Amino acid sequence: MRLFVVWVLSSKAVAGTGMTELSVCDTAKRVVWVAVRRFHLGCLYGEPSWITRKGPSMRYAILYNSASGNTKQVAEALERALRAANAEVACVQIAPGDTCATIDAAGVEGADAVLVGFWCDKGTCTQEVADVLAELGGKRVFLFGTAGFGGAPEYFERILMGVRAKLPEDAEYLGGAMCQGKMGAGVRRRYEAMLAEKPGDARIQGMIDNFDAALPHPDDDDLGRIVQTAKQALGL
Numbered sequence: 059m060r061l062f063v064v065w066v067l068s069s070k071a072v073a074g075t076g077m078t079e080l081s082v083c084d085t086a087k088r089v090v091w092v093a094v095r096r097f098h099l100g101c102l103y104g105e106p107s108w109i110t111r112k113g114p115s116m117r118y119a120i121l122y123n124s125a126s127g128n129t130k131q132v133a134e135a136l137e138r139a140l141r142a143a144n145a146e147v148a149c150v151q152i153a154p155g156d157t158c159a160t161i162d163a164a165g166v167e168g169a170d171a172v173l174v175g176f177w178c179d180k181g182t183c184t185q186e187v188a189d190v191l192a193e194l195g196g197k198r199v200f201l202f203g204t205a206g207f208g209g210a211p212e213y214f215e216r217i218l219m220g221v222r223a224k225l226p227e228d229a230e231y232l233g234g235a236m237c238q239g240k241m242g243a244g245v246r247r248r249y250e251a252m253l254a255e256k257p258g259d260a261r262i263q264g265m266i267d268n269f270d271a272a273l274p275h276p277d278d279d280d281l282g283r284i285v286q287t288a289k290q291a292l293g294l
């Protein structure tokens with residue numbers, strides 16, 4: 059209907075010019091037709107970009123620490139998802155011993171929110187991550203991480219609360235999410251040696267079972283869940 063009205067009006071406008079030269083009139087009509095068609099397609103399939111542009115997109119900085127690649131996998135999934143949501147994203151691995159370089163490279167200063175990723179090292183994050191967190195005063199922060207154990211959500215929550223406590227008081231904690239991450243083969247060999255010394259020990263057998271359960275993680279479900287939690291926390 060909208061197309062019809064605009065088309066009729068545009069036809070009348072061309073007719074109203076009184077152009078008698080057929081070629082001039084045809085060319086003008088064609089130009090108007092293309093413009094009208096573009097306008098109408100814009101109405102049908104979404105407004106043209108010059109109408110819908112909503113100002114600059116959101117900017118996020120992802121900073122992560124990963125020794126064997128699990129947390130890197132999560133960081134990259136978050137990067138892909140935020141880019142797909144039209145955000146500007148810088149994803150940077152935390153440089154050992156150089157907090158300022160990491161923070162600069164990730165553009166933390168101008169970021170709308172900072173996503174910090176860590177691997178669980180003896181119940182908490184590494185010192186490199188703790189150093190970065192200490193610099194995030196006044197920032198909106200989302201935490202993500204991976205850990206070798208992970209049978210219960212309370213376990214992840216406890217780790218997240220410990221890492222969150224390393225943020226300055228004026229940082230705004232937006233939330234966090236974790237998943238299990240596979241461990242190196244040497245860990246299983248150590249457990250096996252322990253079990254050989256204490257055959258039938260249920261605790262050690264549980265650790266071996268957990269090692270095996272962690273092998274496929276992070277999997278697609280883990281990545282999807284963490285991405286979903288992050289997008290919700292960021293309001294995307």
Ligand SMILES: Cc1cc2nc3c(=O)[nH]c(=O)nc-3n(C[C@H](O)[C@H](O)[C@H](O)COP(=O)(O)O)c2cc1C
Pocket residue numbers: 123124125126127128129130176177178179180181182204205206207208238239240241242
């Ligand atoms: C030295 C060391 C200490 C670890 N400490 C813990 C721990 O306390 N709790 C836990 O659940 N996992 C622990 N893990 C397992 C890792 O957190 C887990 O495998 C993680 O996914 C590794 O992440 P990355 O691949 O990004 O380095 C430890 C691993 C290493 C190598």
